[in-house]
Amino acid sequence: MSNGDPKKAPTRRGPGPMAGPARFMGGGPIERSMDFKGSLKRLVGLMRPDRAFLYAVLALGTLSVALTVTGPRILGHATDLIFAGVIGRQLRGVSKEQALDSLRAHGKGGVADMLSGIDFTPGQGMDFGAIGRVLLLALAVYLVAALLSVLQMRTATKVINRAVYRLRSDVEDKLSRLPLSYFDQQPRGEVLSRATNDIDNVGQTMQQTMGQLINSVLTIVGVLAMMFWISWLLALVALVTVPLTLTVATRVGKRAQPQFVQQWKTTGTLNAHIEEMYTGHSLVKVFGRAKESADTFAQENEELFRSGFRAQFISGTIQPLMMFIGNLNYVLVAVVGGLRVASGALSIGDVQAFIQYSRQFSQPLTQVASMANLIQSGVASAERVFELLDAEEQSADPERPAAAVPSARLSKLRGHVALEDVSFRYVPDKPLIDGLSLDVEPGNTVAIVGPTGAGKTTLVNLLMRFYEVDGGRITLDGTDVSTMTREELRSAIGMVLQDTWLFGGTIADNIGYGSTTATREQIEAAARAAHADRFIRTLPDGYDTVIDDEGTGVSAGEKQLITIARAFLSDxxxxVLDEATSSVDTRTEVLIQRAMAKLSHGRTSFVIAHRLSTIRDADVILVMESGSIVEQGTHGQLLASGGAYARLYAAQFAQAVAEVD
Known part of the structure; x- marks a missing residue:
């Protein structure tokens, strides 16, 4: 909005400096207690609509892990067959019991105990057929496990992408339901960062951790079961390091999580600064603030570096710590397993399988711990997105009866606007508009003038229901606008702001934005009415000339003409014209005023202007000060009264004379 009221919530527009960390968000980043568990639970809840696919992910993962953990047991059996063949070939002419008794008789009881746990036949070498069948079985098991794992990851990817898709849709819907006051208090870069960077981070985190996390947990359970099956003693030895693992992961994770939250908040702040400096690049150059802008960027970039470094370093220490603990576990299992083999309680193949299981047991623990930084980063971003989704929304539109037909109702509107004892304030303890009453007849042109902060734009915001009145009411043709849907109300109002808004596309598309059913002839007719047709046809591709969202290739005044043509087309x-002619030259301004007079026939018009020469022909001129109408009348009447309007007019006339001199 142009000339916004200073008492309302601040809107960041220019590149001017502000002291301290509060310069970006009107008081610094929004701080609130971090709820890791709650945010994680809510993040997982995003996948609830696809619970059937989630069950499939769990089923496929369970089968894949079950086959994977049986692999070492099968390979251990192959090792036993090979070792039994080697021993059997060396012992000939005796039975197994005789061979063991002979070893004990020669003082080799330890060797005899070890061989007692091996199923060998003296005189029989390796059974290559049996060994081959076991190895083929192991190969088949691993191939099927890999296939199931691929299917699991494909299903998990589908679930995650659908969840992120819904999250993006929720954010998009939420942005459309947020009141204007929310965007007045938030830098655009911060909002965009939540809607883009944070959601992208959530999606990447879920992609990189979900399937792996499920498999890791299932692997821990499966391996633990196999370990207890082989030897409960060795299983207990392997579990000795688990409490240490959990303690390390928990303590490091608690230290890293606040750093990830700060990292993503700082990312949003930095994005807000970059977006602001890019948008106001010309002003930064004009006022010589390039160095100050670069210094601010360097400061915020340094803060992002520090928070990101701390987050990644602290969480990054988890993996080497887990590897160290895993190596301790490996040593313990190897020592105790060797003693069990020596005693004959276990075979070499069993110990080989168990050592593999101990590795498989520590590996998922390490993976889960190493995923902590990703999970913490993703949850930190999710928390910021949920904070946006939980923001207070504008009041809901009233329920419309099924028989009500808005289009039919709109066609009967005449444009009789009345404000009845309206009161409003942006800040509860700072009144802005108090007891304002106004009656505008259909087809009248109402000009609103007054100093900055008088409440001119606020009055239009209330009419459009960008803000809701605190007291009194506003009626359109006798109907309280609060009982109308916002779409119904705003579709009856055409608005042109001082700040032009264009989107990437052709000029015809930009003008046609005012009506979804407009034909090319109607678009060109609207451009002619706004006196934009002439300059459009001088462009290389005329109405099909493509411009970007910054309107590159057309001047500020030409951009304004395009937005005015868009308003014409909406019929x-x-x-509502809020300083709509401020960017055009005097000749074009006169042409637009004549077009406005033609367009305004039979329509109610509100014109906010600082240049009093633009509103001399208005039916009624309202002079506002401090939220109240202090004078109203025609141009001649107000000049004759010698009041506030006359003083404003005299001041502008004197300024114009001074400029000419």
């Missing part, structure tokens, strides 16, 4: 009942 509104009420026309």
């Amino acid at each position: 509104p009942v009420i026309l």
